[in-house]
Amino acid sequence: MGHRTPVRFLAPLALVVALVGVVVVVQASRPDSTDSARTAGTVETTPRRGARRQVKRKTYVVKAGDNLTVIAERTGVPVDAIQRLNPDLDATALRVGQRLRLR
Numbered sequence: 001m002g003h004r005t006p007v008r009f010l011a012p013l014a015l016v017v018a019l020v021g022v023v024v025v026v027q028a029s030r031p032d033s034t035d036s037a038r039t040a041g042t043v044e045t046t047p048r049r050g051a052r053r054q055v056k057r058k059t060y061v062v063k064a065g066d067n068l069t070v071i072a073e074r075t076g077v078p079v080d081a082i083q084r085l086n087p088d089l090d091a092t093a094l095r096v097g098q099r100l101r102l103r
Contacts, residue, residue, distance in 0.1 A: 057075060060075055061097060062096055081102075
């Protein structure tokens, strides 16, 4: 057998390091429930019997790809209520960063 060098362990070691790096990046990019943009203007309510604790937001910050239906599903506020609370709202021209009243 030929001479074995410790260099042959570098490729598998580099692969493991790269995989760990990918896992760290993916975990860091996951949405966090403590995101200040999502929790701005929140008020905790008392939980209903058998229900999980819910947070009612006063405003919602529009994100890329949002439309009124998606916002209504995320917040639990019906589309007609969002339109009533935001009379100047153009549902076809939502802008990223725009704040919508929810209550």
